[in-house]
Amino acid sequence: MDFELLSQQVALQIRRLILEGEFTEGQLLPSERDLCRRFNVSRTVIREAINLVKASNMIRVQPGKGALIVKAHENVLESSLLQAGISSPKLYQDLIEARSLLEPVIAGDAAENATAEDIHHLEVEVQNMHGCVANPRQYAIHDNAFHMKLAGATHNHFYPLVLFSIIELLQQSMFEAVKTPGAVDRSLSYHENLLNAVKTRDMRRASDLMNEHIAQASGELISGSPA
Amino acid sequence: MNQEIFSHIQIEFDGAGLLSQKLANELRALIISNQLSEGTQLPSERELSEAVKLSRTVVREAINRLKGEGLLKVQPSLGAFVSRPDTNIFETYLRVIDKPESKVIQDAQKLRLTLEPAITRLAAQRATAEHIEQLRQTVEKMDGLLDDGKQFIALDNAFHTILAEASNNRVLLILILSIHDTLDKIRSIILELPRVTQRANHHHRMILQAIQDREPEKAYQAMVDHLNQVQDDIDRILERID
Numbered sequence: 001m002d003f004e005l006l007s008q009q010v011a012l013q014i015r016r017l018i019l020e021g022e023f024t025e026g027q028l029l030p031s032e033r034d035l036c037r038r039f040n041v042s043r044t045v046i047r048e049a050i051n052l053v054k055a056s057n058m059i060r061v062q063p064g065k066g067a068l069i070v071k072a073h074e075n076v077l078e079s080s081l082l083q084a085g086i087s088s089p090k091l092y093q094d095l096i097e098a099r100s101l102l103e104p105v106i107a108g109d110a111a112e113n114a115t116a117e118d119i120h121h122l123e124v125e126v127q128n129m130h131g132c133v134a135n136p137r138q139y140a141i142h143d144n145a146f147h148m149k150l151a152g153a154t155h156n157h158f159y160p161l162v163l164f165s166i167i168e169l170l171q172q173s174m175f176e177a178v179k180t181p182g183a184v185d186r187s188l189s190y191h192e193n194l195l196n197a198v199k200t201r202d203m204r205r206a207s208d209l210m211n212e213h214i215a216q217a218s219g220e221l222i223s224g225s226p227a
Numbered sequence: 228m229n230q231e232i233f234s235h236i237q238i239e240f241d242g243a244g245l246l247s248q249k250l251a252n253e254l255r256a257l258i259i260s261n262q263l264s265e266g267t268q269l270p271s272e273r274e275l276s277e278a279v280k281l282s283r284t285v286v287r288e289a290i291n292r293l294k295g296e297g298l299l300k301v302q303p304s305l306g307a308f309v310s311r312p313d314t315n316i317f318e319t320y321l322r323v324i325d326k327p328e329s330k331v332i333q334d335a336q337k338l339r340l341t342l343e344p345a346i347t348r349l350a351a352q353r354a355t356a357e358h359i360e361q362l363r364q365t366v367e368k369m370d371g372l373l374d375d376g377k378q379f380i381a382l383d384n385a386f387h388t389i390l391a392e393a394s395n396n397r398v399l400l401i402l403i404l405s406i407h408d409t410l411d412k413i414r415s416i417i418l419e420l421p422r423v424t425q426r427a428n429h430h431h432r433m434i435l436q437a438i439q440d441r442e443p444e445k446a447y448q449a450m451v452d453h454l455n456q457v458q459d460d461i462d463r464i465l466e467r468i469d
Contacts, residue, residue: 076401076402076405077398077401077402090397091397091398094396094397094398094399095398097396097398097399098396098398098399098402101341101342101345101399102341102342105341109337156334156337156338157330157331157334158334158335158337158338158406159338162338162402166398
């Protein structure tokens with residue numbers, strides 16, 4: 001098989017392992033030597049494969065240290081929006097509008113399709129949120145994680161990808177938004193209720209709660225977004 | 228290259244909407260309907276500006292707009308080439324997850340059912356006169372292509388993209404553009420059922436009417452009806468395969 005094709009296939013395998021969580025965010029990829037052994041290919045092929053994965057922004061190569069896994073998904077919106085050079089209040093409005101269309105449906109579908117394991121993941125995130133009410137930035141990270149877990153619980157392959165792309169672009173303004181007085185308390189109770197709705201398979205309630213939560217949070221997000 | 232296609236573009240200043248936006252709409256329609264296929268080089272700024280009788284500034288802005296949507300790639304000193312937006316990310320992802328095609332199709336259809344009725348509702352509120360005119364022309368052209376599946380699909384794609392553009396939400400537009408390939412797959416697999424194109428265009432007409440009448444809820448429902456029909460067709464086909 002030719003070199004290029006082989007590197008592409010190895011790159012695809014590495015991405016799959018990242019997506020499936022075997023190589024996890026925040027950790028280093030195995031060394032070039034280990035990867036060679038694992039995939040039974042030459043060092044040149046591995047280097048090219050790592051370059052290909054790097055192009056998707058999922059890893060960041062740190063000279064002398066290795067390749068750090070920085071995110072488990074690719075952002076489907078980022079490059080198009082970046083090309084357009086958009087970072088205006090209008091973009092935030094568009095992102096929030098898209099999110100408010102998606103998430104109530106996601107919540108309803110999650111209530112319908114969540115497995116026991118999904119519910120466990122959601123519970124863990126709510127616990128984590130409880131643990132950082134005093135630290136808005138950490139809180140926002142777990143808040144996002146909860147929403148991603150919910151998208152995963154729909155078992156639709158597109159929802160996590162799309163939601164991730166939106167959430168990631170809103171992240172900065174979320175960090176600001178959670179500093180709004182009372183925001184964390186309000187948010188926490190929505191998430192607890194959402195978790196209950198999913199547990200009791202109440203699709204309608206999950207969807208309605210998400211609608212309210214997004215409407216509430218949108219106001220805070222808009223004021224947290226860069227002007 | 229053949230520039231005749233561009234000299235048919237006629238844009239007049241009517242005080243409503245930016246000229247660059249109007250030009251971008253025209254070029255987008257050519258790209259999405261595949262009259263300008265992927266990889267085609269656009270004429271130079273100067274040539275294009277002569278062909279469409281608009282200033283170079285307007286041409287440049289229109290090109291930038293389409294660049295932002297991923298429909299053009301500009302290579303310095305070479306020019307602008309027709310491209311496709313980030314579908315490769317979805318495509319790679321789909322290859323990575325390695326799931327049966329039927330599941331991917333069902334998931335894409337579900338995502339679509341989440342986004343498109345809402346997009347159509349927004350379009351009824353926000354579409355410009357040009358958007359509506361483009362939708363009307365597309366539906367009309369499709370009427371003449373009911374027996375030409377391939378062409379019909381290209382215009383069908385264009386119709387749904389113009390709608391997303393008319394929602395005036397760039398995020399929604401990019402998302403719809405990103406699932407083009409999967410949607411085209413859906414369109415082509417159901418094509419073997421009888422009267423698919425007739426039914427689809429009937430629904431397109433209902434959607435167009437509601438947008439023209441500025442009836443957001445009617446528009447929403449018309450799209451739901453359209454997509455439910457598609458869902459029924461998909462179920463029939465997938466049953467056969469399974």
